[in-house]
Amino acid sequence: DTEVTQTPKHLVMGMTNKKSLKCEQHMGHRAMYWYKQKAKKPPELMFVYSYEKLSINESVPSRFSPECPNSSLLNLHLHALQPEDSALYLCASSLGLAGGGNEQFFGPGTRLTVL
Amino acid sequence: GQNIDQPTEMTATEGAIVQINCTYQTSGFNGLFWYQQHAGEAPTFLSYNVLDGLEEKGRFSSFLSRSKGYSYLLLKELQMKDSASYLCAVDGGATNKLIFGTGTLLAVQP
Numbered sequence: 001d002t003e004v005t006q007t008p009k010h011l012v013m014g015m016t017n018k019k020s021l022k023c024e025q026h027m028g029h030r031a032m033y034w035y036k037q038k039a040k041k042p043p044e045l046m047f048v049y050s051y052e053k054l055s056i057n058e059s060v061p062s063r064f065s066p067e068c069p070n071s072s073l074l075n076l077h078l079h080a081l082q083p084e085d086s087a088l089y090l091c092a093s094s095l096g097l098a099g100g101g102n103e104q105f106f107g108p109g110t111r112l113t114v115l
Numbered sequence: 116g117q118n119i120d121q122p123t124e125m126t127a128t129e130g131a132i133v134q135i136n137c138t139y140q141t142s143g144f145n146g147l148f149w150y151q152q153h154a155g156e157a158p159t160f161l162s163y164n165v166l167d168g169l170e171e172k173g174r175f176s177s178f179l180s181r182s183k184g185y186s187y188l189l190l191k192e193l194q195m196k197d198s199a200s201y202l203c204a205v206d207g208g209a210t211n212k213l214i215f216g217t218g219t220l221l222a223v224q225p
Contacts, residue, residue, distance in 0.1 A: 042202055042215035097211040101146045101165055104213060106157035
């Protein structure tokens, strides 16, 4: 199994809703990432988990809350989002952290629309 | 600071060769990745360079010069399916981050 899966593929939510994005990999990777990508822009790093512990938080607003329940799963909990948070949310994983030449494998993303 | 530059858009003809350049200035450097991303899809890995020189992989080759802070991706025998964004990304070393360039949108025309 050499893929990263993400659910849902598409999500539409109101500003008062609470929803979660899910990411899963079974490659034995110990680093997992959340990125946000706006149209025609490169991915922007949001969070990095290493060995199930939060390693990097790129000053992301608290309305985004990551969670890593185990080494295969990564969640992103969403609450009270703003329309400008609409974007493609990408999950990625790698064998180890960047800094060791570790290729990141990306999931297909969740297309989020906030109304 | 971190700065990675690529041309925003390029156009090339089917069957031709195209070179996409990437220049970088980063506080840490442990190697450089190239990713391909089709519209609405996930980035997929193309190449990784850590030493100076050319790495060839089928129709795609990638070059790195660490002293010049420069890399390029060379695509040969272009096909219509090569129309995509090409992302240059620096492995930031001790920062434990992958730093993406602005991306180059390549359009292959018949």
